[in-house]
Amino acid sequence: MKSFTYKNPVKIIFGNGTINQIGKEIKPYAKKVLLTYGKSSIKQNGIYERIINSLDENDIEFVEYANIQANPILSHAKKGVEIAIKNKVDAILAVGGGSVIDESKAIALGCTNEDNIWDFVINKAKPEKALPIFTVVTIPATASEMNATFVITNDKTMDKFAYTNELVYPVASILDPELTLTVSKEQTAYTSVDIIAHSIEAYFTKEDDFAPFLDGYVENLVKSVIASDKILLQDSKNYEARANLMWTATMAWNGLTNCGAGCFYANNHQMEHPISAIYGIAHGAGLAILLPAWMKYFKEEKKERLSKFFKAIFDEDNVDIGIKKFEDFLNEIGAPIKFKDIGIDNPDIEELTKLAIIGGYQRGSNLKEEDIKSIYKLGL
């Protein structure tokens, strides 16, 4: 095991009906919040009303800032900062999935620092503080509700970068599985793939040493996603399966999968960001194409590790059969495993590779140009 520092102060409030506690949690921190969300669906499904009621009961005013898009963009975050400052809010309340929470973190930083958000992201400047952030999760996937990271795209340069700073840990996050009962089959598939990808990035790229706890922790995350998905395919509103999937998502990217991993690389995330940036597909869809491709490309070099992984997941130590079973699982939940499955018949592999290399400069990478190109090609 390699050295690490871990500190994660986020308060998680998990369970059926916990959405009603959001006002009480915010009260000690704020009299007025910026309420951020994506589409207006939260107004149709009752979530909006329940949140407003909880804020009202606790005498908390709010200003709305909606239309945060999947793969959030810098220009929209900047407008959010303007509105937050103009209205003198004391905190941000993000209601949604990873994109809404991510952009809200960017806004929280932008409100309290004179420098530009992008200067922080590219490490040109260092923020001093951030507004307190609260979240109500409606689509579990990125664990943004329990980590200090956000991903944002600079819509001028099309650079999609991740940024981590402990100032943007949410103060408290509501994980109410009931809110996720209506997540579509498609979104469930994409978020499941995202959770699996988060879990295994370090597992497959860390320096390989003896770490039974860490290895088993990761294998358990993947098994847990599959266990929930099998039930949800038959019964999409199964509360227990939704609850288990929600907690698994949070536990997959709250830092614990990296504790002791030492240096590792997020190969699949590095290569996916260009796909969703160029083709506007869901992040999880891009990952579903890349994961089996990555496994095939590295099946000799990572043979032992892949065999251990598939033994744990499918009780199968043959790597080829393991990859096939993994593809079958992706097919079963309705995720694409080839570019063409999602309507990208001729992906621009040169351009994707170029962007992936740039992403690698920012985040660090062990992939050579040739690796990247070959993996993309295996997705054809």
Added chain:
Amino acid sequence: MKSFTYKNPVKIIFGNGTINQIGKEIKPYAKKVLLTYGKSSIKQNGIYERIINSLDENDIEFVEYANIQANPILSHAKKGVEIAIKNKVDAILAVGGGSVIDESKAIALGCTNEDNIWDFVINKAKPEKALPIFTVVTIPATASEMNATFVITNDKTMDKFAYTNELVYPVASILDPELTLTVSKEQTAYTSVDIIAHSIEAYFTKEDDFAPFLDGYVENLVKSVIASDKILLQDSKNYEARANLMWTATMAWNGLTNCGAGCFYANNHQMEHPISAIYGIAHGAGLAILLPAWMKYFKEEKKERLSKFFKAIFDEDNVDIGIKKFEDFLNEIGAPIKFKDIGIDNPDIEELTKLAIIGGYQRGSNLKEEDIKSIYKLGL
């Protein structure tokens, strides 16, 4: 999954040589600390000197308070409070295992509140604050370095109670596996059993619902202990095995094993506390006697759960064979599995039962008098 709230703000600094960072971590919080420890062994093995150097480098004064005993007692904690107040310390630095950290938490509460520590433990009074606590772990077992609980014995009444309050979360804990290379075979065995017991209390007594993540998390903890122990039996100074065991210990009782478990009972801990209180044996030794006894007593009632457990741990779904394999493991690491193995030929089962029932009143219990007596008898 049942509802829960989880918030654990402890900063973990893990790795070889991290002991040298303790002064830097304390500096923002204190100019003078109460340095608590158990026996003088830390003066022989170099730990004391390295800590003093780190404090010196950061201009932090210290007052020593030693001789904290295994199963710490209230009267000693109270003397610690006197010394801490007299010397106007700003923080407590606990260097040791669970007992030292537990008593240090009691002292941290006692220093800042007018009420008696015991009034807090029995919920007669509520503390308002606590001195900041820092820890350097030398014997990994109880996870006290990453939880808000301490166990203390009132040496007037012989009541041994656990108390939880988020005020006593350590600010930061140093987990330097190198410090544990010299832990004896006996202590390694007892602490391993303690870690396993922590892991499985909720697993076996929670309301049984669908919770693949939580179940797998617990099974992984137990497998991880066994994996480290197998190596340490051959090579007691294996850094990687010590590191994995250390992190497993912390992850076994930092709250995550209870997330989603709902109502559960610590049967084995409830029944062990009287054994170590009366016979002065190690907590882990008492647990090693009780765990197989508990499994045998409940093997019909908990058949399905035990079968699932042994399938995960030993790839064995027959409960009788599973229990036997578990006893073999305990034997192999050198833990007792019967009272007589540790020199208690005629345990006073009436008295043990009486104390266990009293403990059950304080902590909550699902065990009837008859259950308790029968389980103790299965340890004969």
